[in-house]
Amino acid sequence: MFGFVTLVLFASQHHTYGSVDDDWAYDGQKGPDFWYLEFPHCGGVRQSPVSIQTAEAVVDSNTLVPFEMRGYDSVQNLQMHLQNNGHTVQVDLQGVPISITRGGLKDVYLATQFHFHWGKVDTSGSEHDIDGTHYPMEMHIVHYNTKYKNFDEALVKDDGLAVLGFFFEVGKYNIPFDHIIDHFSEISHKDDHTEIDAFDLRRILPDNLDRYFRYYGSLTTPPCYESLIWTIFYETIEISENQLETFRHMIHVNYANQTSRYIFDDYRPPQSLNSRKIYCSKPVPTKKTTQQDQHSTSGSAALILMAALTSLTLLTDLLHLICR
Numbered sequence: 001m002f003g004f005v006t007l008v009l010f011a012s013q014h015h016t017y018g019s020v021d022d023d024w025a026y027d028g029q030k031g032p033d034f035w036y037l038e039f040p041h042c043g044g045v046r047q048s049p050v051s052i053q054t055a056e057a058v059v060d061s062n063t064l065v066p067f068e069m070r071g072y073d074s075v076q077n078l079q080m081h082l083q084n085n086g087h088t089v090q091v092d093l094q095g096v097p098i099s100i101t102r103g104g105l106k107d108v109y110l111a112t113q114f115h116f117h118w119g120k121v122d123t124s125g126s127e128h129d130i131d132g133t134h135y136p137m138e139m140h141i142v143h144y145n146t147k148y149k150n151f152d153e154a155l156v157k158d159d160g161l162a163v164l165g166f167f168f169e170v171g172k173y174n175i176p177f178d179h180i181i182d183h184f185s186e187i188s189h190k191d192d193h194t195e196i197d198a199f200d201l202r203r204i205l206p207d208n209l210d211r212y213f214r215y216y217g218s219l220t221t222p223p224c225y226e227s228l229i230w231t232i233f234y235e236t237i238e239i240s241e242n243q244l245e246t247f248r249h250m251i252h253v254n255y256a257n258q259t260s261r262y263i264f265d266d267y268r269p270p271q272s273l274n275s276r277k278i279y280c281s282k283p284v285p286t287k288k289t290t291q292q293d294q295h296s297t298s299g300s301a302a303l304i305l306m307a308a309l310t311s312l313t314l315l316t317d318l319l320h321l322i323c324r
């Protein structure tokens with residue numbers, strides 16, 4: 001009898017989204033407004049990013065429970081491959097399975113890479129925004145559904161990919177990020193790549209991952225496949241201004257032998273929500289009323305109005321209807 005030789009192939013995970021290359025940009029005639037001409041999916045009705053309006057987002061605590069994250073804190077046998085793909089800085093993950101489940105996901109999703117979107121200035125850079133507030137940078141950790149054979153098969157399925165999105169805020173120096181930033185000189189031009197020492201991925205994430213937004217969307221770059229389950233976390237990651245500056249002033253768009261500008265503003269503008277809804281795991285914390293606000297209103301009518309508004313706030317809070 002013939003024996004079957006089973007080849008267990010560890011397929012390369014060094015993929016960008018699909019295999020399109022350089023037929024798009026973030027500005028000019030190949031910018032986001034024109035992507036749909038070359039990549040029809042980009043003109044779809046389930047596109048990303050979107051603007052998260054907390055007053056219109058709906059609380060769904062029963063479904064959106066905390067995630068179960070595996071392998072996020074292991075470095076043994078983990079390989080990290082850093083690359084400049086001409087659009088962003090990306091870290092491909094190989095070796096140790098890093099996965100997420102629960103968190104409103106029906107399946108187990110395996111992490112393949114993470115990358116960043118950043119602005120030239122602190123007031124822009126993130127792809128998503130909360131109530132119109134953009135952040136200086138956004139990180140996406142891309143996972144694919146293990147019920148499909150591989151990333152490429154999952155890429156075109158409705159529930160194929162799950163991406164975790166994190167906003168950055170300017171703050172204290174973020175030491176774990178130097179694992180990446182220290183190698184920027186090695187990837188300053190397009191297609192440069194290098195192996196870096198693996199580090200504990202959990203250390204770069206915010207402490208609290210229980211509060212997040214959920215919606216169904218797409219890749220934010222061509223070919224814009226509508227295969228993404230998006231999770232956007234409310235708690236931000238702190239990074240220093242100096243560290244942000246290294247993102248803005250070390251990574252080039254093109255090859256070494258061409259005149260090249262630095263990569264920044266590599267974000268797609270918000271897309272129409274259309275008939276979609278955005279959900280949150282918990283309402284966002286209400287901002288504290290300042291002393292000045294309290295003293296500036298006077299008179300009984302104003303007090304009655306305030307009391308009514310307070311009870312209304314309490315009521316919506318109790319019913320957990322909207323995310324704000």
Ligand SMILES: [Zn+2]
Pocket residue numbers: 115116117140220
């Ligand atoms: Zn992204």
